[in-house]
Amino acid sequence: MNNYSQQQPQPYAQMYGGQPYVMIQPQRPPVPPAESPAGSGKFIPLILSIISITVTIAAIALAIYGSSQAIKAPAISGTQIYSSSLLVNDGAWNFHSTANSQCAFSSQGLDATMQQTAQFDMASCNLTLPIALPYQLKVTIQPQNVLSNNLNAAVYLSQNVRFVISSQGTYDIEELSSQGDWISLHGGSSIQWYTSGVEANTLQFDVSNNGFSIAINGAETDHFTGWSLSGASTIGLGAVAGANPGEALFTNLAVYSQN
Numbered sequence: 001m002n003n004y005s006q007q008q009p010q011p012y013a014q015m016y017g018g019q020p021y022v023m024i025q026p027q028r029p030p031v032p033p034a035e036s037p038a039g040s041g042k043f044i045p046l047i048l049s050i051i052s053i054t055v056t057i058a059a060i061a062l063a064i065y066g067s068s069q070a071i072k073a074p075a076i077s078g079t080q081i082y083s084s085s086l087l088v089n090d091g092a093w094n095f096h097s098t099a100n101s102q103c104a105f106s107s108q109g110l111d112a113t114m115q116q117t118a119q120f121d122m123a124s125c126n127l128t129l130p131i132a133l134p135y136q137l138k139v140t141i142q143p144q145n146v147l148s149n150n151l152n153a154a155v156y157l158s159q160n161v162r163f164v165i166s167s168q169g170t171y172d173i174e175e176l177s178s179q180g181d182w183i184s185l186h187g188g189s190s191i192q193w194y195t196s197g198v199e200a201n202t203l204q205f206d207v208s209n210n211g212f213s214i215a216i217n218g219a220e221t222d223h224f225t226g227w228s229l230s231g232a233s234t235i236g237l238g239a240v241a242g243a244n245p246g247e248a249l250f251t252n253l254a255v256y257s258q259n
Helices: 040-071
Strands: 078-084 093-095 101-106 108-114 125-127 133-139 150-156 162-165 171-176 180-189 201-210 209-215 220-224 238-240 246-257
Touching: 093 101, 101 238, 108 150, 133 150, 162 201, 171 220, 180 220, 238 246
Parallel strands: 108 238, 150 246
Antiparallel strands: 078 246, 093 125, 101 108, 108 246, 125 238, 133 201, 133 246, 150 162, 150 238, 162 171, 171 180, 201 209, 209 220
C-alpha cells in the first residue's frame, strides 16, 4: 500500500489565489489608414486653376456686358467744314511755337509738345478756320509707344476751355482764369480709353453754346454744362506738361457744323 494519498484536482480559483481565471484574448495590431492614391495632391492645384479660369471668364463677360450697356456717341451729323489726316500741312494751321511749347507736322501726324507748365499756356497748334456753334469735332490721338514724352493731350474747344487727357484715361475739363491759370472745372477717368500704350484713341466732342459732351472710342463718357459761349469758336490742339514734359500726336481731325 502506498504511503501517499491521491491528490484531487483543485479548481481554477484555488490554483490562482482564489481569483477566477480570465482568458485574455491577444490584441490585434492596429490597422494602418488607407493610403491616398498616388498623385491625389494634384487635385488642389487643379481646383484652384478651375476657380481662376471661372473668375477670369466672369470678368470678361462683365466687361463685355458693361461695354454693351455704354451710351453710344451721338451720330455724326451736319455739314463737314474741315477734314485732314494731319500728316501734311494744308495751310489751315497757325503754330504757336515757343521755347516751352512746339507744334510740327510729321509723317505720323501733328505733334505737339510742352516742356513745363506756364501761365497762359495756349494751344500750340491752332486751326485758323473759325467754327460756328454748335459743332462736332472728332480726332484721333496716337498711343504712348510712338511718343518721346508722356502722353498728355489737350483739345481746345475755345480760347478759354480745354479738355486734357493722360495716357491712363484720366481727364480734366479746364477753364483759363483771368490770372492766366487753368482751373479745373470737372474731371474723371474713362474706362473706354485704351491704356495699353499701343492702341490709338478717338475723341468726339459735341459742342453747343452752353456745354459739350465727350465720347471716347464710340462711347459717351461725360457731359459738361455751365459755360457760356457765343459766336465763333477757336479750335486748338496741344499738349500739357506735368512733372515731366508732355506730348500728343494727333491724326484724322474732322469738324462738322450743325447750323
